[in-house]
Amino acid sequence: DIDAHTHHYITTGLKENKFGIDLRMLDNAVAKATNMANIKLCGLHFHIGSQITTMEPFVLLCKKINQLLAKFQSEGINITQVNVGGGLGIDYEHPDENPFAPFKPYFDTFRQNLDSGKISLVHFELGRSVVAQCGTLISRVLYVKQGVNKKFVIIDAGMNDLLRPALYGAHHNIENISNTDSTAVERYDVVGPICESSDTFATDELLPITQRGDLIAIRSAGAYGETMASTYNMRTLTPYVIV
Template identity: 40%
Template sequence: MHHFVYRQGELFAEEVPVSRIAEEVGTPVYIYSAATLRRHYRVFDEAFSDLPHLVCYSVKANSNLAVLRLLAREGAGADIVSGGELFRALRAGIPPERIVFSGVGKTEREMEEALSAGILMFNVESLGELEALSRVARRLGRPAPFSIRVNPDVDPRTHPYISTGLKKNKFGLPEEVAYRAYLRAKEDPYLRPVGVDCHIGSQLTELSPFVEALRRLKGLYLRLREEGFEELRYLDLGGGLGIVYGEEEPPPPAAYAEAIKREFRDLDAVLVLEPGRVIAGNAGILVTRVLYVKTNPPSGESSEGRTFVIVDAGMNDLIRPTLYQAYHRISPVRERPGIESIRADVVGPICESGDFLARERRLPPVSPGDLLCVFSAGAYGFVMASNYNSRPRAAEVLVDGERYFVVRKREDYEDLVRLEEIPDEL
């Protein structure tokens, strides 16, 4: 469920017309719904209310400070993958004891920052990282709480770029390697094994991969407890629950929770969950304005010409369609019922043939100046934006009821060169 609805043919974000935001803030613009973010977090969190658990929102999905602050006030922790995300989470008011640090490439500087801040635990992904964490902890004179990310070799049946739980992926350690690493770490006074972790991928639409991964993780957890790991308390299942972009039918959080709880009830552990997309994905849209419409003449391959709807948002604003061949529903901000649709490519201004938001998509006829809405853009949208082609990044807006706030100003040309210098010698 989300709070982007049409009323008398006009798209609203909660109680605010989307066209009003576009006129006053400009396009392209990301718009987030506070009511949707709150609802999605509460539905997910409440599904696990009868288990000891901690919901650590995956900051990489959408790291805007206002979004993080809103979720912090709902009680969310944070799953981070960089020192920058740690900085954002702390700035937004997320308590450090509710932060877990994932990612395969943590630097020692990032480890120092996180350990000094007092985070809940590091999700360690390699033997070399575990050794580095010990060095950092020894320098700081404080033991580092950690879990090891286990690669359970479970196929999540998702896009290969966002699959993370197979042996061929770069993430985590095989179970036996992780087990031996725990045994070695037990002898190190600067390493505190407090949990076991895994995360098998993103945009999962079936429950069986989650259950299979949990069973394997649970086996290792119990084995370690029998070995005397008394501080072992957390079992981190990661995130990955999918959302509806088009025709997908992912399980709702309640069904996901029931499947997990059936496997978890007999464990003396705190369940850690790292949802991102399922919280933020359908809580955001990208609004873009049509610049031009053109039709190329038929080629030898087709008896029809190719129509292009050229808009002011490109792959630098939303890269998912180009990178993952991802589908996003696209509709006019003002509906035009009863008009025969056209088939068109919705493309941006970037000088790449791969710059598109949709291909061969059925749309109502549009004209220059019309506004289009790209739905389900609240996760992995702005966070993956770039300045390619020296394009300033879009503004971000948060709507809360009848009010809206610009929570990230649109960049200007000066922002593009702010950190650059021309040497005097040139």
């Protein structure tokens, strides 16, 4: 029951989330585990959410872990391992200015707040923060459509290639790498070609004047890009190049 202050689809540690064991049910679960001949209870696993950009939720997590460790120790239950999950966020808006997640403040938070005196092993699950900035989705403009009130840049990448914007309403930095002249810009909705209104990467995006054939870079696609891709609408999976 720790609020990670992130998108409601990627919170995992609240009472209404489907994940984990509610603290009110934990005593019963531990009692069952300690009474099973073939089960050895050696650790606790926590995960409070994803794309967390402040340290406060991790401080609260440490306090919760410390309380549970002290409680189980007083009951003669020896917990030797703790998995604190992951969740450290990245800067999707400014990938060049902040190519690395704030690893030092993150690890310092646990170093300063986690009572690790009785723990022999602490696990961290840092997925997104390690790989997200390592990948970019490159797409070509198929058509620039003039609507009634706005212009649409229709690209050949779609929600099947990068699902986060459609699924979470997430925003990635988008660049026109064929035209880098920022002195003349226009507002566009950047959309894919799939027959779904949610196949939209950004609305009212400021880009240099964009035309058919331009190459568009959607940044920070190294996490939840290829792993969530599909062949929806009979589209082939995107090939990738390692540089």
